[in-house]
Ligand code: HEM
């Protein structure tokens with residue numbers, strides 16, 4: 063049970079009605095922010111490892127000459143471009159996972175990427191959100207600027223329309239594909255130049271573009287780079303194209319095979335006017351790319367509602383939860399993360415106060431710090447006994463060099479993290495066992511006596527490496543006595559098929575909204 067759906071509050075604001083304890087500010091935003099911000103050092107997510115350094119290839123030998131950061135960008139294009147904005151279908155919906163055997167999706171990028179995302183996918187972040195996140199990470203961590211990221215995409219359950227331009231596709235048809243997805247000629251030239259500043263065209267997959275002579279012992283897939291800085295998100299591809307220097311725009315400009323020169327056809331389609339404009343922007347080209355990429359990753363099917371932009375959170379409660387210690391006492395435990403930018407480092411210690419304890423406890427930072435493109439982080443673990451949960455309605459964090467924040471909590475009902483786990487029964491079944499602690503709030507089944515629990519597990523599905531989510535609603539629970547004044551309820555669910563990533567266990571209120579969630583691996 064973690065902080066959820068709580069707005070950032072300063073001490074000056076009236077506290078919002080306490081929704082729960084939490085992931086902060088929502089489960090999804092908290093998890094996305096973690097991957098985006100905690101990229102190195104303390105408590106870093108392993109996600110960034112795939113593109114560190116940016117030349118890295120995570121799905122095979124470095125000698126293939128492939129690059130994961132570039133693959134992620136290409137996957138997003140192939141998922142997006144088949145959108146039909148007039149009818150509100152397609153876009154970033156992970157349908158690409160079902161479409162890997164189409165000629166238009168040739169190359170290893172699709173399954174390499176979805177295979178890497180697979181163990182991270184959960185009910186809170188689907189494959190389509192990972193496709194968007196991966197674009198933001200590739201660009202923002204390989205020398206480029208930050209693209210605003212929203213969550214909430216919905217994964218398709220099957221393949222979508224076709225219509226991805228290939229090197230031999232005519233200019234007219236290429237522009238039709240882009241137009242269907244809402245991009246005019248100028249946008250299309252810009253988006254393609256932005257995409258083609260990272261990565262290569264490979265003989266392996268595209269022998270009609272790049273000849274066998276590109277294959278060498280340390281480049282066995284035979285990749286030829288689009289520009290001279292294959293792993294830096296910079297404007298060089300535009301300048302090398304215009305000046306005829308370096309890689310001259312790459313194989314899709316100067317392929318031995320004239321019919322494979324799709325970038326040249328596109329770039330020249332307005333007599334180079336757009337490319338010259340982009341060249342004249344200098345480093346400003348990168349901002350043009352931010353705008354175009356944001357439009358691309360926010361092209362989603364009709365009805366999908368994207369979240370607010372996920373911003374780095376200065377004062378972030380992490381895994382902050384009520385739980386029971388080994389003596390059966392109620393505790394409030396977790397971490398506070400302080401993110402500082404610029405030269406000001408977070409203090410050695412901060413103060414945690416609660417509505418129960420205005421004097422508060424001093425929290426000391428762990429010795430390891432985190433560093434990232436936004437600044438640096440320090441983590442302050444805490445675990446404090448809660449003697450009177452009825453009065454535990456908020457906590458606040460203050461310290462030198464950052465604005466104090468107050469967070470509201472509810473302590474009526476929570477999923478008990480230390481009594482919630484997943485065990486593999488055999489290779490194809492996992493058992494999720496959970497406990498709920500309640501003091502009477504939010505019970506609704508059987509005349510308000512029994513908690514309502516939902517379990518959601520990512521499982522494998524045919525035809526794509528993107529997981530499906532198996533949902534278990536209204537899971538049966540049985541009474542299991544009392545702890546620290548709370549009624550305890552237990553239950554379990556057997557998940558058939560391969561469970562892949564984090565499983566969510568949620569307790570719901572009378573309207574079916576999640577009041578508390580635990581994610582278990
Ligand atoms: C006219 C439209 C386009 C065509 C015909 C085209 C075609 C291609 C081809 C044939 C490759 C080589 C893939 C490989 O060898 O694995 C490639 C790579 C790439 N494309 Fe495009 N592309 C187009 C537009 C775009 C756009 C709009 C983006 C923007 C996201 C993009 C991003 C990339 C990236 C990042 C790579 C490098 C992949 C890697 O190194 O593995 N492309 N493109």
Ligand SMILES: *[C@@H]1O[C@H](CO)[C@@H](O)[C@H](O)[C@H]1NC(C)=O
Pocket residue numbers: 127280281
């Ligand atoms: C392969 O080795 C050559 C010669 O040492 C070098 O110029 C080239 O950059 C290397 N290519 C890759 C993909 O590492």
Ligand SMILES: *[C@@H]1O[C@H](CO)[C@@H](O)[C@H](O)[C@H]1NC(C)=O
Pocket residue numbers: 230269270319320321322
């Ligand atoms: C050039 O590309 C076209 C279209 O992909 C293909 O049909 C043709 O065989 C290629 N030519 C060579 C010499 O590879």
Ligand SMILES: *[C@@H]1O[C@H](CO)[C@@H](O)[C@H](O)[C@H]1NC(C)=O
Pocket residue numbers: 298301302305307
């Ligand atoms: C391209 O040419 C322009 C104008 O001569 C020059 O300012 C620029 O530095 C050149 N860029 C590259 C990458 O050669």
Ligand SMILES: *[C@@H]1O[C@H](CO)[C@@H](O)[C@H](O)[C@H]1NC(C)=O
Pocket residue numbers: 303304305306330333334
């Ligand atoms: C566009 O620019 C490229 C690179 O400088 C050049 O090779 C080509 O001839 C130009 N095309 C037109 C129509 O100006």
Ligand SMILES: *[C@@H]1O[C@H](CO)[C@@H](O)[C@H](O)[C@H]1NC(C)=O
Pocket residue numbers: 105380381397581
């Ligand atoms: C929070 O909990 C998750 C899931 O148990 C764990 O992977 C992660 O390391 C925890 N984060 C911190 C900062 O302890």
Ligand SMILES: *[C@@H]1O[C@H](CO)[C@@H](O)[C@H](O)[C@H]1NC(C)=O
Pocket residue numbers: 488489
């Ligand atoms: C489970 O997987 C392991 C390793 O892949 C295999 O050796 C074992 O036979 C499998 N067991 C069952 C019950 O399928």
Ligand SMILES: *[C@@H]1O[C@H](CO)[C@@H](O)[C@H](O)[C@H]1NC(C)=O
Pocket residue numbers: 162163173524525526527
């Ligand atoms: C990608 O993975 C899916 C799911 O395992 C599989 O059906 C498909 O054949 C794979 N595609 C390629 C190109 O290997």
